[in-house]
Amino acid sequence: MTKKRKSLKYNFIIYILRTLVVTCSSLLIFPYASRMLGVAPIGKVQYIQSIASYFQLFASFGVTTYGIREGSKHRDEPVLLNKLIIELIVINFICTVISLIAYGLFTALFIPDTYSKLLWVFSVYIIVYGLNFDWYFNIYEQYTYITIRSVIGSLLSLVVVFLFVKSPQNYLIYAVSIVIPYAVSFILNGGEIVKNLTRVQLSLKSIMRHLKPLTVIFSVIVATNVYSLLDSSMLGAMQGDMSVGLYTAASKLTRLASTFVTGIFGVFTPRLTYYIGLGNKEEYRKLATKIARLIMLGGILISVYMSVFSRQLITLYSGEAYLAADPAMKILSINFLFSIVDCYMGWQLLVPNNKESVMLKATIVGSVIDVLLNLLLIPRFNVLGATAATFAAEISVFILLFLNCRHMVKLNSVKRTVLKTLLSVGVTVVGIYALQLNVLNWKMALLVVLPLALIVNLILLYLLKEKTILEVCDEIRSRISTRKYSKNQ
Incomplete structure (x- = not known):
């Protein structure tokens, strides 16, 4: 090889x-x-x-x-x-x-x-x-x-x-x-x-x-996975297979989206760690900031549209028998954004810098909150209770991680991307609700309205001069120019 x-x-x-x-x-x-x-x-x-x-x-x-x-x-x-x-x-x-x-x-x-x-x-x-x-x-x-x-x-x-x-x-x-x-x-x-x-x-x-650092990292992984695994386990034990099936329908798409986003950006982890090993802090910070901008841009768009079209997505993905999971999916769609940001801050900022102990403390706090809220909310609210517990746990982890690693990226650059993305998606969502396009059947909503909304979002982001979009457009223009030059030669 x-x-x-x-x-x-x-x-x-x-x-x-x-x-x-x-x-x-x-x-x-x-x-x-x-x-x-x-x-x-x-x-x-x-x-x-x-x-x-x-x-x-x-x-x-x-x-x-x-x-x-x-x-x-x-x-x-x-x-x-x-x-x-x-x-x-x-x-x-x-x-x-x-x-x-x-x-x-x-x-x-x-x-x-x-x-x-x-x-x-x-x-x-x-x-x-x-x-x-x-x-x-x-x-x-x-x-x-x-x-x-x-x-x-x-x-x-x-x-x-x-x-x-x-x-x-x-x-x-x-x-x-x-x-x-x-x-x-x-x-x-x-x-x-x-x-x-x-x-x-x-x-x-x-x-x-190797055992000491492995034990710390393992503890972080266990604590992180508690509120993604524990919900199904506790629902199964307290409410039965039917509740687990509904929760699975609500969470499956958001977890797939999370796996998709974190999987793609996980490709940068070895290179980030390599820069740390070389002591090249400037290259590390530049790459970490670029990843943060990409995650926030993509994460906000996916999160909002999964929430807006949650009913249609459940119908497409699981069938109408699972529509009772719609309220839970709306919450988990917003939770998705915090989840991928937490994953980025933990695994691509803290762990490569040997600060896994900070992540461990944050995830333990989140896990404890998740367990306690599950015990309180599942008996009364069933699937929705497990969903609310997960969301509260994720928010607590986000706050603790952000306080510890906000200095590792160029925060002003990321803030600008967040504000411009929220503005653009806000305009399109208002339009969708004003025209009542969110109540269309799943075929029209997902095959026509959603792609058009995304195109409008990208145009708005370009007009707002969002840095990531401009960089992508410059890259495309550069490649087209290079190909034309090569053909002329």
Whole structure:
């Protein structure tokens, strides 16, 4: 495998393609599966997946984040990097084995036998997710390989669902389709790693030195995931599979959007960490600010339009049987914006700068708030209560993270982007409500009104001279001019 570092623009485009394929696959799978299976079977699968996800977190034990951070700093030291990677693989393997044993004991004691087949499927999920080794390829910025592999896994999952999920009794096959992409990653990544790593002499001391920072990062990941996993788990335990199914319909699209945005901008993490390793603070701040502007511009647009057209999106994505989840989705659409900003501040500003302890404190506060509010609100407000708890937790995390990392970017530049984006989207949303376009059927709303609104937004942003839009337009003009010049030559 070539270790040559590609340009950031190339990596960004490749990662957009990867994220689009994975997201489109999910956008096709869930609407089909939700209609074929119904609310309760979807809730059943989501309930067991949420439980397995806790053990999957321990299986990976923060190795992905820590590996990218430390590996990117030593990208130009192959011997040291090779040793680091092997040490982390050993830790990863041990944690996965412990996690699998704990999962078996927990489910045997606390989960009814009616879920036994699903429990077996998601035991495989724990193994292949815990040992997916994606962090290895992120260190080397091998995004072309990651993209090809992701496409293979997503297409296989798609084929399985459309061929074999035909009735509510096929919920087990749907569960298998969730595991398939991770299994493909596990198999293909493992083969590549075996070919590229060389043997080293390991010692207990050299392995143990990673445990303290890994434990802190793992704690952050656990705390962060509590209010994305706990809601489904607590709803399932307190209200049943039907409530989990509705909550899944409300949260699935916002989580897909969050995965899409954070996945795309995650491509910059190794380069940011590399600049930190070089001590190049100016390049780091410049890139961090550019990412912040992009996130705020895209995040505000996605957040607002998901809220405005939440009813149509649920109808398209899950079916009319799930429309009771509409109020919850409106709240989660706004929560999406804070979620991606929190992710950016934590994983791309604080963690690369070895300030994961700050993120840990913020996420612990958010997790405690989420648990307490879930206990208070779910019995009375059901799905809406879980949604409100998540939103309150996310806001608290946002405040604490912002106070600790606002100096790491050029805040005035980001503020200008936020104000101009809010102004442009405000104009279009007022127009949509004034003309009552938000009550149109989902086909007209999503295929006609939404694209036109986005075009108007981009035109307004250009007229307002928003920096990110101007940079994109300049890049397009430059490429067109270069091509014309090349043809004339």
